Amino acid sequence: MSTYRPVAQPSPVPFLKGHGTENDFVIIPDPDNAVPLSAAAVAKLCDRRAGIGGDGLLHVVRSAAHPEARSMADRAEWFMDYRNADGSVAEMCGNGVRVFARYLRRAGLVDAGDLAVATRGGVKEVHIAKSLETDGGTADPEAVTVRMGRAVLPEGDVSVVVGERGWPARNVNMGNPHAVAFVDDLDHAGNLFTAPPVSPAAAYPDGVNVEFVVGRGPRHVAMRVHERGSGETRSCGTGACAVAVAAARRDGIDPAVTGQPVTYTVDLPGGRLVITERPDGEIEMTGPAVIVAEGLLDGEWAELLDTL
Numbered sequence: 001m002s003t004y005r006p007v008a009q010p011s012p013v014p015f016l017k018g019h020g021t022e023n024d025f026v027i028i029p030d031p032d033n034a035v036p037l038s039a040a041a042v043a044k045l046c047d048r049r050a051g052i053g054g055d056g057l058l059h060v061v062r063s064a065a066h067p068e069a070r071s072m073a074d075r076a077e078w079f080m081d082y083r084n085a086d087g088s089v090a091e092m093c094g095n096g097v098r099v100f101a102r103y104l105r106r107a108g109l110v111d112a113g114d115l116a117v118a119t120r121g122g123v124k125e126v127h128i129a130k131s132l133e134t135d136g137g138t139a140d141p142e143a144v145t146v147r148m149g150r151a152v153l154p155e156g157d158v159s160v161v162v163g164e165r166g167w168p169a170r171n172v173n174m175g176n177p178h179a180v181a182f183v184d185d186l187d188h189a190g191n192l193f194t195a196p197p198v199s200p201a202a203a204y205p206d207g208v209n210v211e212f213v214v215g216r217g218p219r220h221v222a223m224r225v226h227e228r229g230s231g232e233t234r235s236c237g238t239g240a241c242a243v244a245v246a247a248a249r250r251d252g253i254d255p256a257v258t259g260q261p262v263t264y265t266v267d268l269p270g271g272r273l274v275i276t277e278r279p280d281g282e283i284e285m286t287g288p289a290v291i292v293a294e295g296l297l298d299g300e301w302a303e304l305l306d307t308l
């Protein structure tokens with residue numbers, strides 16, 4: 001008589017999908033850092049046809065459970081282990097950290113109001129708007145604000161090329177690297193299917209996010225972005241901050257000199273972000289952060305993550 005032995009099935013892995021100004025993310029809640037997420041697994045999950053689809057992935061881990069975040073655990077309980085769509089790791093994601101905070105709130109893991117999130121770019125202070133009633137009747141209930149830290153503007157000329165055209169660009173580091181080029185028309189950036197070459201390459205040893213900007217009015221700009229590791233996206237929070245700082249300097253405004261904060265409105269294909277730079281250099285970004293779906297990766301996928 002044959003003995004039936006059930007084959008152990010891998011447990012389904014929970015996921016969510018969210019976006020901030022249409023910069024969209026797969027979210028994998030994994031407090032104990034137990035889900036194997038190789039670069040290949042992340043790329044498969046972010047694939048828009050064969051996977052869930054996203055510009056990147058937010059791996060939600062307790063800081064104490066992640067070797068890269070343990071040193072921040074006393075200041076921030078949760079670590080945003082951010083990955084680009086191609087599986088590469090990035091220091092920081094401005095829209096991602098706002099969506100990350102929205103997830104924590106929705107899951108009941110934090111209260112609305114202020115919280116700290118650990119990232120590879122350091123601990124970021126985030127403010128989740130409370131309801132319209134409790135936030136003085138003025139807050140957008142979808143809005144999340146993040147203190148992004150200070151921009152670093154490395155010396156040296158850089159330039160960006162698309163087809164026959166080239167532009168001087170501003171090198172701005174927001175924890176991750178950016179090249180900001182002011183153009184006459186956002187269509188001049190072309191289709192952005194591939195990364196626009198930036199030179200000198202030595203200015204960006206780890207690759208670069210490239211922003212194209214046009215003026216829309218006083219302290220108001222519009223931009224497109226090609227993201228390192230993700231391609232053209234409909235929004236980039238760190239990119240919008242880099243653009244706001246580059247635009248302010250181009251307009252002759254430096255809050256460290258004037259002693260006054262300056263606010264820029266940045267329009268992106270996926271929505272609007274509002275960026276304030278303070279006299280101490282601290283940059284604050286506000287915009288919507290939304291969770292749109294949640295589900296389970298089925299058993300085969302869960303098994304696949306182990307093998308990739």
Ligand SMILES: N[C@@H](CCC[C@H](N)C(=O)O)C(=O)O
Pocket residue numbers: 023056084089090091092093094095096176177209227228229230235236237238239
């Ligand atoms: N979309 C993000 C930036 C994500 C990281 C970037 N692609 C990089 O590699 O630096 C944002 O909202 O900031």
